[in-house]
Amino acid sequence: MxxxxxxxxxxxxxxxxxxxxxxxxxxxxxxxxxxxxxxxxxxxxxxxxxxxxxxxxxxxxxxxxxxxxxxxxxxxxxxxxxxxxxxREGWWHDYSSMLSDSYRDQIEMEAICDGIRTYQVQLVPGLLQTAEYGRAVTVASRTWKTAEEIDRFVDVRLARQERLTGGTPLDYWAVLSESALRQEVGGSAVMRAQLEHLASMAERSNVTVQVLPFSRGAYSGMFGPYLLLSFPQMASLDLVLTEAPTGNIWIEGELEVARYRALFDDARMAALPPTDSLELIHRIAKEYRE
Incomplete structure (x- = not known):
């Protein structure tokens, strides 16, 4: 797409x-x-x-x-x-009947922002998911019932990923808890492929992935998950999207957004450097081969 x-x-x-x-x-x-x-x-x-x-x-x-x-x-x-x-001519409007307002807003904002910083606790973020991993997450959510609905929702997620690989890719920085790498979603084969894909994406020049290992213990930035979207004109346009089972919430107040910037900075400082994170991802991926 x-x-x-x-x-x-x-x-x-x-x-x-x-x-x-x-x-x-x-x-x-x-x-x-x-x-x-x-x-x-x-x-x-x-x-x-x-x-x-x-x-x-x-x-x-x-x-x-x-x-x-x-x-x-x-x-x-x-x-x-x-x-x-x-x-209304955006590709996502072909799926408007099955997308919530907040998810459609998220896709629209992804289309025009120039950077995303995200902290994820339990799952690999959507823009870095494989189709099989995304399908397993979608099935587990119990939101979609039929195979056709699940297929279409996974198609939306895959289409969103072109913001990382298209002609003008956005800058993407993800900090993941180690639990996101060890929560077995879809079985060992799916997890192995997912972590290999995550490692491959982390090698792109516009993508940074850091892992927060269990050994780090408690830290001030361990609240999530959330996405911080930035825009080219000015920082005051930045938005935060917090994810919840009952619906995503947009946060746009300057002081609140600044607080999330500080939380993300704390998380990335506590996380392993990108090179060490990549080594850990490869090491855990090998565990799923056994």
């Missing part, structure tokens, strides 16, 4: 227009955030074309910014309609 990014050109055009009107009205991003009852980070993502603008939000912003000219209001509304239509 091709690595198709949603076009954000129209979104950036709309964001530029909204920023210009906000500046003309003398309002800060904090004031605009109050209008939508959201964070400053969301306003920044709107103005940088990273998230779609819902019609009620657009109307509220235009009113707050004093955009009263009918032609200007229609121009902004037309831009929003076209930008949102372009976003």
């Amino acid at each position: 091709p690595n198709v990014k949603p076009s954000t050109v129209l979104g950036r055009q709309l964001g530029d227009e909204l920023r210009r009107f906000r500046d003309a009205a003398g309002l800060t991003t904090a004031a605009a955030a109050d209008v939508l009852d959201c964070t400053k980070g969301k306003i920044s993502r709107i103005e940088n074309g990273h998230v779609p603008v819902r019609t009620p939000d657009l109307i509220a912003l235009m009113q707050a910014y004093g955009v009263n000219d009918p032609a200007a209001r229609e121009r902004l509304a037309a831009l929003a309609r076209r930008a949102n239509r372009r976003r």
Whole structure:
């Protein structure tokens, strides 16, 4: 499946227009955030074309910014309609009937971010999973019942992985607890292939994998799992996605995101260096051959 990014050109055009009107009205991003009852980070993502603008939000912003000219209001509304239509052309919308809103949001954000840092406790992260490992995880989740549903969900996971290998691969840094390497998912053959694949991916220039061995004991960064997504414009656009059985949660407050950055830094500092981590992955993979 091709690595198709949603076009954000129209979104950036709309964001530029909204920023210009906000500046003309003398309002800060904090004031605009109050209008939508959201964070400053969301306003920044709107103005940088990273998230779609819902019609009620657009109307509220235009009113707050004093955009009263009918032609200007229609121009902004037309831009929003076209930008949102372009976003709906992402490959993942072929699977929209089976994807939760939070998972679809995750895929959209993966498509436009330039870096992901993740800490995983129990499982190999989705972007580094083999098809067989991903299938075993999907079956165990009991979310999907039929073989067709399971196949389609695994297809989505594999399509997401092109963000690591496509034309403009993102920078990916994963810190994994040793338990993720030893939790036998799908049987020994599946685990052996998974760890060999993990080691292969860790040798890519845009992928860093570190392992936190059991011998490290307790440390301040051992809370997870989570993903920290970064964007090229500014750190204030960064997002955190925490994973939970009842649904994933987005965190966008600057102070909260900064806390997760600190947690990740603690985790990577406590983990084995990449070279030593790769040696440990190979060593555990050999154990599954026995």
